Amino acid sequence: MPLTLSLNTAAKHVQFVLSRDGVMLCAQTWLTRNDGTELLATALDHACRRLGCAARDIERVACVAGPGSFTGIRLALSTAAGLARANGARQAGLDFMQCLAATVLANPGERVGVLIPAQRGWMYSADYVADEAGLPRLQERIVLLPEPGGIDDLDALSHTVHGDLIVPDYLVGAAVTTHRAFFEVAFPLGTRFLPARYDIPSPAALLALTEAVDWTSDATLHDVEPLYMRDCDAVGNLDHIARERGEDPAHAHAELQRLLSAGL
The missing domain is CATH 3.30.420.40 (ATPase, nucleotide binding domain)
Incomplete structure (x- = not known):
């Protein structure tokens, strides 16, 4: 084997x-x-x-x-x-x-909300439902949401794919650990909050x-494609980096595209 x-x-x-x-x-x-x-x-x-x-x-x-x-x-x-x-x-x-959602060991049909940090001030949100084998299946897509700054941010969180606040059976992830007080108000009924050891x-x-x-x-x-949800900080700062090195930003972007499309 x-x-x-x-x-x-x-x-x-x-x-x-x-x-x-x-x-x-x-x-x-x-x-x-x-x-x-x-x-x-x-x-x-x-x-x-x-x-x-x-x-x-x-x-x-x-x-x-x-x-x-x-x-x-x-x-x-x-x-x-x-x-x-x-x-x-x-x-x-x-x-x-999905790996975090699978760690929860939800029963078939149960919903698991996963929230993890993205870049500063933002977090990724995904909603999973356990299938008959207990494996979590993504519902809709992964979305980018602003990190909550306080209880008043509940309305911003509620604008999900369906336009309504999704109430999961479980909520897990490092962003949940960081902002637990907020989410305990956002999801007051029935949602079970997983402790920090479930953040991995x-x-x-x-x-x-x-x-x-x-x-x-x-x-x-074939090689695995990375699941990047945004450009890295270096790409966002490429114009500034190029100018600091005395290079043309347009040339730097062209070279980046060449490298990204080149084979191994």
């Missing part, structure tokens, strides 16, 4: 799960002060050696593709791409917010969503 790596570096943690045929062999979660690049390689190598295997034995990689830290997303995707080229491993992308996916959730991937699909033969 193929050795499978599930990988999440989209937030402040480095997480990975090694499994075979749906059975978890090893799971590690590390809080990092930097991008986790050196930690991931060392920890993964050590885990493989303890299991009597090596990174070259990994045949499938499911990595969290976003939303989240740009640096963290690149770390996960480049690791998957490297294993694909070295081992011929198949690749699949996971949604960070559980190993079991990563494994469950990895096992839900169709690994026979041709899509797993």
Whole structure:
């Protein structure tokens, strides 16, 4: 049976799960002060050696593709791409917010609201409903909302895709932890608020969503596309950066587009 790596570096943690045929062999979660690049390689190598295997034995990689830290997303995707080229491993992308929703272990039909920080002053919001297998399925789309500054912001929050305030069975995510007092007023009846330990996916959730991937699909033969919900700060500041370097901003934008469209 193929050795499978599930990988999440989209937030402040480095997480990975090694499994075979749906059975978890090893799971590690590390809080990092930097991008986790050196930690991931060392920890993964050590885990493989303890299991009597090596990174070259990994045949499938499911990595969290976003939303989240740009640096963290690149770390996960480049690791998957490297294993694909070295081992011929198949690749699949996971949604960070769906991973959080899966951590809740909602019953079929229950609704899970996920809120995580975006850029300063904003947050991502997504609404999931658990299917018959208990896996969360995205309803509509991920949306960008202003972070609440106070109870008066309730009206702004209520302008969702359907125009009404969605009342979930569960509410989870780092933005919920940060603004819990606000959300306790916004969702006063029936909503269960998950504590801060649910702000990162559980190993079991990563494994469950990895096992839900169709690994026979041709899509797993290609590199995973990042789930970027916005341009990174460097792109937003590209004109200023170019001028500081004495370069033409138009040339900088043209070069960026060339690099973005170039193959690996």
